[in-house]
Amino acid sequence: MSATRPAVDDPALLRWAAVTATLLLALAIFVLPLAAVFAEALRRGWEPALAAIVEEDAQAAVRLTLLVALIAVPVNTIGGIAAAWAVAKFDFWGKRLLVTLIELPFSVSPVISGLVYVLLFGAQGYLGPWLQANDLQIIFALPGLVLATVFVTFPFVARTLIPLMQEQGREEEEAAATLGAGGWDIFRRVTLPNVKWALLSGVLLCNARAMGEFGAVSVVSGHIRGQTNTMPLHVEILYNEYMFVGAFAVASLLALLGLVTLFAKALLEVLAGRRIGARA
Amino acid sequence: MTVDVENLVRRFGAAAALDGVSLSLRQGEFAALLGPSGSGKTTLLRILAGLDFPDQGRVRIAGVDVASVPARDRGVGVVFQSYALFRHMSVAENVAFGLRVRPRRYRPPEAEIQRRVRELLELVQIPELAGRYPEQISGGQRQRVALARALAIEPQLLLLDEPFGALDALVRKDVRRWVRGLHERLGITSILVTHDQEEAMEMADRVAVMERGRIVQLDTPQALLEAPATAFVAGFLGEATRLPLYIERGIARLSEFGLDDIEIDLADGEAVLFLRPHEVRIEPAQASRAVVRFIRPEGTGGTRILAETGSRIIEGISHAELARGDACRIRPVSGTVFHGDGTTHRWQRQEAWAAG
Amino acid sequence: MSASASLPFLATARSSRRHALPGFNLSLGLTLAWLGLIVLVPLAALAIKPWEIGVGGVLAVLTDARVLAAFRLSFGAALLAALVSVPVGLLIAWTVTRYRFPGRRLLDALVDLPFALPTAVAGLALTALFAPNGWLGAPLAEWFGWRVAFTPAGVVVALVFVALPFLVRTVEPVLRDLPLDAEEAAATLGATRLQTIRRVVLPALLPAVITGFGLGFARAVGEYGSIIFIAGNMPMVSEIAPLLIVVKLEQFDYAGAAGIGLAMLLLSFVILLALNLWQRRLRRGRA
Numbered sequence: 001m002s003a004t005r006p007a008v009d010d011p012a013l014l015r016w017a018a019v020t021a022t023l024l025l026a027l028a029i030f031v032l033p034l035a036a037v038f039a040e041a042l043r044r045g046w047e048p049a050l051a052a053i054v055e056e057d058a059q060a061a062v063r064l065t066l067l068v069a070l071i072a073v074p075v076n077t078i079g080g081i082a083a084a085w086a087v088a089k090f091d092f093w094g095k096r097l098l099v100t101l102i103e104l105p106f107s108v109s110p111v112i113s114g115l116v117y118v119l120l121f122g123a124q125g126y127l128g129p130w131l132q133a134n135d136l137q138i139i140f141a142l143p144g145l146v147l148a149t150v151f152v153t154f155p156f157v158a159r160t161l162i163p164l165m166q167e168q169g170r171e172e173e174e175a176a177a178t179l180g181a182g183g184w185d186i187f188r189r190v191t192l193p194n195v196k197w198a199l200l201s202g203v204l205l206c207n208a209r210a211m212g213e214f215g216a217v218s219v220v221s222g223h224i225r226g227q228t229n230t231m232p233l234h235v236e237i238l239y240n241e242y243m244f245v246g247a248f249a250v251a252s253l254l255a256l257l258g259l260v261t262l263f264a265k266a267l268l269e270v271l272a273g274r275r276i277g278a279r280a
Numbered sequence: 281m282t283v284d285v286e287n288l289v290r291r292f293g294a295a296a297a298l299d300g301v302s303l304s305l306r307q308g309e310f311a312a313l314l315g316p317s318g319s320g321k322t323t324l325l326r327i328l329a330g331l332d333f334p335d336q337g338r339v340r341i342a343g344v345d346v347a348s349v350p351a352r353d354r355g356v357g358v359v360f361q362s363y364a365l366f367r368h369m370s371v372a373e374n375v376a377f378g379l380r381v382r383p384r385r386y387r388p389p390e391a392e393i394q395r396r397v398r399e400l401l402e403l404v405q406i407p408e409l410a411g412r413y414p415e416q417i418s419g420g421q422r423q424r425v426a427l428a429r430a431l432a433i434e435p436q437l438l439l440l441d442e443p444f445g446a447l448d449a450l451v452r453k454d455v456r457r458w459v460r461g462l463h464e465r466l467g468i469t470s471i472l473v474t475h476d477q478e479e480a481m482e483m484a485d486r487v488a489v490m491e492r493g494r495i496v497q498l499d500t501p502q503a504l505l506e507a508p509a510t511a512f513v514a515g516f517l518g519e520a521t522r523l524p525l526y527i528e529r530g531i532a533r534l535s536e537f538g539l540d541d542i543e544i545d546l547a548d549g550e551a552v553l554f555l556r557p558h559e560v561r562i563e564p565a566q567a568s569r570a571v572v573r574f575i576r577p578e579g580t581g582g583t584r585i586l587a588e589t590g591s592r593i594i595e596g597i598s599h600a601e602l603a604r605g606d607a608c609r610i611r612p613v614s615g616t617v618f619h620g621d622g623t624t625h626r627w628q629r630q631e632a633w634a635a636g
Numbered sequence: 637m638s639a640s641a642s643l644p645f646l647a648t649a650r651s652s653r654r655h656a657l658p659g660f661n662l663s664l665g666l667t668l669a670w671l672g673l674i675v676l677v678p679l680a681a682l683a684i685k686p687w688e689i690g691v692g693g694v695l696a697v698l699t700d701a702r703v704l705a706a707f708r709l710s711f712g713a714a715l716l717a718a719l720v721s722v723p724v725g726l727l728i729a730w731t732v733t734r735y736r737f738p739g740r741r742l743l744d745a746l747v748d749l750p751f752a753l754p755t756a757v758a759g760l761a762l763t764a765l766f767a768p769n770g771w772l773g774a775p776l777a778e779w780f781g782w783r784v785a786f787t788p789a790g791v792v793v794a795l796v797f798v799a800l801p802f803l804v805r806t807v808e809p810v811l812r813d814l815p816l817d818a819e820e821a822a823a824t825l826g827a828t829r830l831q832t833i834r835r836v837v838l839p840a841l842l843p844a845v846i847t848g849f850g851l852g853f854a855r856a857v858g859e860y861g862s863i864i865f866i867a868g869n870m871p872m873v874s875e876i877a878p879l880l881i882v883v884k885l886e887q888f889d890y891a892g893a894a895g896i897g898l899a900m901l902l903l904s905f906v907i908l909l910a911l912n913l914w915q916r917r918l919r920r921g922r923a
Contacts, residue, residue: 019731026747031746033762034753082662107855111879112881125890147674183659219881232755251761
């Protein structure tokens, strides 16, 4: 654009200074922290780092993290699709309030997201005595971890789909209906193909947050090694026990998850030909 | 099939988009809903398609009350204003859609679907585009795809919502005639929604003129022009100059417009006179308040003149040589009078007056 | 095209409905159940629980010196971090949208890193970086005598990392859609480039900046994972409000924890509401 629009061309010096400053900032803010994680993990070479990852408690943490994400992500995917369909394809009273409420969990501290479930299901919570009487455990157990994770990742899918589906309108779906298609056919053959990349991107971000969540699960976990420790919690325990190489090794694994997510999201944006779900 | 609409009412909040609409169409008829935007024509179309629902009234298609029949079961073909083609499907897939989503026992085998798609694409004269995607073809071609897709379900009623609006003026005329020709061949009862009077008058057997949620007149194009039921219809169809006047003892005074008074044998009261351009003669004059403002040669039929008199512009025909800025005399020879009491009359200048 | 293949469907007419497309009841029902069970009921518990100890009890919890210090740090650091993110975010957004340079696309993708990186990892990474012997901590201590890790400054640094992407991602699309014509028009009217940026570009970006500021602030004020490693967590000095909730919970003081949580939520909503009103006034002034 610069060649054809000289009036909005910035002086070369300004341009050069801005680019240099940006690159230096990006280096300090984004690249150095990432590099530090891997450097700390490999401080004493590959072996101790690998050992920390294949060790039994670490493996249990990996399995638990995957399990929690495997439950939480589909719940929020189905909820998000249902919400987007209701909001984008119909008019009803209270729609704007509904959208606001769906985004609410993003402005709630992760610690509070865990706290609310302790208030409900903890030993002195509203349902605590009843749960105890029936020998059910939610807090300090898998259900608590899942609930807290569902809460913090609640809006991801809905908020990537809602604006896109609203923008795409209802005409194609209406056309499909006049051609004899039923609800499932309309969704599967008309709506889904139009939003698949955005949906995938939302699921991806939801998954990254679900696997990496710390504050909320920390409150409801009870930190029982090998049982209720997810990967991020395992990192904290190792760090507090001054097992730095182990902590950074497991952290590297999580950092890789983040990098893969970033890469996949960028790829999806190329495929979709647009920026999706601008913010998380 | 026949379409019968009885006393349809549809409100959006306090505003009535449809305010008691009744309409009856014969089998095989081509009707147009004509009106300015906001007159309710698209709402009526959507209710017929099952995409919207009336607050009151009844819709019968082929004699069956369709109140409880959802869009998917109506068998009504719709060509949407923006075509609403499925952008991720090829042209052939778009056309095949309606067949592929049928309940299994009504669904034709795949080979049959392919054959029908080919047939339909030939019918709309774009067989070579079968493999293309909507974004790879032109507006006129998209329109044909939308039509083929709607025809694929063998609709008994075809609804066209401003289908030519997105086409450029040159293509539009061709496509219009072609669609009308297709209607002659297929004989499907069709309803066209449009705000373009030329389009409605050229294509439809009958035109329903809509104003603020009501059908003010449903008639053949010829009848609409010759005997408009209300001042709105007269003003909306064709070109016309509108003069408000007051009738007193059989005389309407037009001197404030710089015209001679005219004799109208009607009761005293306010009225509106509509003058089509061919009903107004414009002649050279020596001293007159009227001045020629614009001239448009019409070939053999004389010259179209826009003359300004007082604060009004009146359009008429001249057979004499006139130039811009010339003084002129404006002489209405006939017109339509809408009397304040709600009656409509033709007015014809009497010979004696014409001579004067 | 004549036979009535569609007529059999007419006979299978279903019950009347007011919506053109199917699935309204199902989708809205699912949405409400999902929203109600996961979000609304638990948040209701948060709103009710504190009052078990009475208004006086809640006030006593909130006016405790340690709690007040934690609120000051959480809200002060979050506002400061969001504020720091504004110029940094504007610079990054401007360079990425307006200039072409090697690594631009990579940089653009990297901006999302704080979204994708687990907070605990970010906290660990920043701690390692700013520790007295870290890559950035060592030079800062040696040249300026600054300590970042294990001080309130560390909290601000971690929160800038968290809040920055919100700024960039809200400003970027607006900047990209800003018609260059307006800037060219300003140039033809005799404005210098800097005047144009100050009087034409920045005002157009202001609503987006406020949005990004609000989102970044909201995220930063509740942040936990990336802070607790770098903060040092000294009571009265570098202890954040969410950490106090955890402390109260460990003492089984549910009501006290809920009181702090509720106060945090209400306070940040008041701030977000004020930002929202400011933005609305800007929009109205423009229209």
